[in-house]
Amino acid sequence: MSETIGDDCRNGVLHQQARSASQGSQEKHCQLLLVGDCMLGRLVNEVLESAPPEYPWGDTLPILHAADWRLSNLECVISDRGTPWSASPKTFHFRSGAKNIAVLEAACRTPFQ
Secondary structure (H helix, E strand, O other): OOEEEEEEEEOOEEEEEEEEHHHOOOOOOOOEEEEEEEOOOHHHHHHOOOOOOOHHHHHHHHHHHHOOEEEEEEOOEEOOOOOOOOOOOOOOOOEEOHHHHHHHHHHHOOOOO
């Protein structure tokens, strides 16, 4: 008898489960969503002063919520502490207020801890 390995995502934890081919093949899937550059700094940060955390995602929230795992390239610092880099001249400082972590939580429907 041969065995197959299937991947299953449940509650954010990846499980591997071996099944015997004689027991039938129940395929399990994990939906991975890859998001490109996510910019919450500069103008978006200004808009988020009065807009809800769901605002930057627009009509993509159902797609984000349907995924088991989400991976995004965050293009800014999220912090209320420190000062912008000044050792060399920079035209832009990509920075978002700490309250905007709620924007990332809105995409996941799970609070960060």
